[in-house]
Amino acid sequence: MTNSTLWAERQAATPRGVGVMHPVFAKRALNAEIWDIEDNRYIDFAAGIAVTNTGHNHPRVKAAVAAQLDNFSHVCFQVTPYESYVRLAEKLNKLAPGPTPKKTIFLSTGAEAVENAVKIARAATGRPAVIAFAGGFHGRTMMGMALTGKVAPYKLGFGPFPGEVFHAPFPAPYIGIEEADSLKALHQLFKADVDPARVAAIIIEPVQGEGGFYAASPAFMQALRAICDEHGILMIVDEIQTGFARTGRMFATEYADIEPDLMTIAKAMAGGFPISGVIGKAEIMDAPAPGGLGGTYGGSPLGCAAGLAVLDVIAEEGLCERAVEIGDRIVRRCEAIRQSDTGIGDIRTLGAMTAIEMVEDGDATRPDPGRTARIVAQARQRGLLLLSCGVRGNVIRFLTPLTIGFDTLDEGLDALEAAIKASS
Structure with a gap:
């Protein structure tokens, strides 16, 4: 079987709406490396979109899941609960930012x-x-x-959408949106579109994922917290991509020194096993009536076992600190490349949530999505898997496993540099 043969079969068997970044089919993976069905090796700078922070097939996670499989794979927590769900909730309640007592519900996906x-x-x-x-x-x-x-591509052809959802601009100074602009627009929403007394919540990613890795500053997060408090609005922080040591803290919210009312988590929390959750202030979490929350697979036994193991790995292997070092290494290399390439317009990182923004001749107003796509393709040819993102399609994001060996990281950065040079 070859990648091209299976790609043709994939196109015949699965819908085109499931977009695929790389036309290579994974056969096995270990830590920060993936081998395809033709036994080609790739260095993984994607981590399954920030899922395998603890690397592919971490021994601790594998052992925890294997032990759980010996007992049971599913009984449904709402039918016959199990201890691992409770223990994982207890640990996350303690790790969540802020002093208010917390409670946690587990689900299956980030969207859920x-x-x-x-x-x-x-x-x-x-x-x-x-x-x-x-x-x-x-x-x-x-x-x-x-x-x-x-x-x-997310909304095309799918409306109408639920009502009473409003948007404000996210602060991104590199593309001309200052924090003051965002706050002014938010206040304008209250005047023109929705009475703040009707607003249940404001939801924000502390670092936008698909949006291009723009980070909200501590000052902006604090201002948002103050606005929520003023109007009795709940603050939901979406930590789905930023959580579990990715940014150099367990949760990116910690940089802002604020306490969210609710926090969504998923992706890296179980090292590749499907589980998600909502952590929130206990009184708020208890608002829905019994039976109002849940889901057949929510908080699966395998996901809970893996989640407990992931928390142990993050603590024991110092992955928060390692994320900072990984991000620093990537930034240093990208800055060196930029010395001879004006196409790299911006380099930004929070921990190991790192990105470069490709523009024409260093001009932030002239995004270069075409070259961005070429870099991703050239990198794959050199054995490196990258992801692009951004509202303008011109951002390359780096999401290496936090367990990546530094030799492997440097090898990947060598491939990146070669891809950037070949794409110009």
Whole structure:
């Protein structure tokens, strides 16, 4: 079997709406490396979109899941609960930012976590409206798409969407959106579009994922917290891509020194096994009536076992600190490349959530999505898997496993540099 043969079969058997970044089919993976069905080796700078922070097939995670499989794979927590769900919730309640007592519900996907956060916020406040940010990504369910601040490809042809969802611009100084602009627009929303007394929640990614790795500053997050407090609005922080050591802290919110009312989590929390959750202030989490929250597969036994192992690996291997070092190494290399390439317009990182923005001749107003796509393709030819993102399609994001060996990281950066040179 070859990649091209299976790609043709894939096109015949699966819908085109499932976009695929790389036409190579994974056969096996270990830590920061993937081998395809032709036994070609790739260095993984994608981590399954920030899922395998602890690397592919981490021994601790594998052992935890294998042990759970010896007991049972599924019974449904809402039918016969199990201890691992409770223990994982207890640990996350302690790790979540802020002193207020917390409670946690587990679900299956990030979009499901977002949906439930909105449900909880509406139940707790009795209000219907939600405010999100342009460029934000919150999933592909109907509410997830409504909250997502990017039309193509996520919203095309799928409307109408749930009502009373509003968007404000996300601060991104590199592309001309200052924090003051965002706050002014938010206040304008209150004047022109929605009474703040009708707003249940404001949802924000502390670092936008699909939107281009723009980070909200601590000052902006604090200002948003103050606005929420002023109007009785709940603050939902979407930590789905930023969580579990990716940014150099367990959660990126910690940089802002604020306490969210609700926080959505998923992706890296179980090292590749499907699980998500909502962590929130206990009183708010208890607002929905019994039976109002749940899901057949929510908080699966395998996901809970893997999640407990992931928390141990993050602590024991110092992955928060390692994320900072990885990000620093990537930034240093990219800065060196930029010395001779004006196409790299911006380099930004928070921990190991790192990106470069490709523009024409160093001009931030002239995005270069064409070259961005060429770099991704050239890198793959050199054995490196990259992801692009951004509302302008011109950002390359680096999401290496936090367990990547530095020799492997440097090898990947060598391939990146060669791809950038070949793409010009």
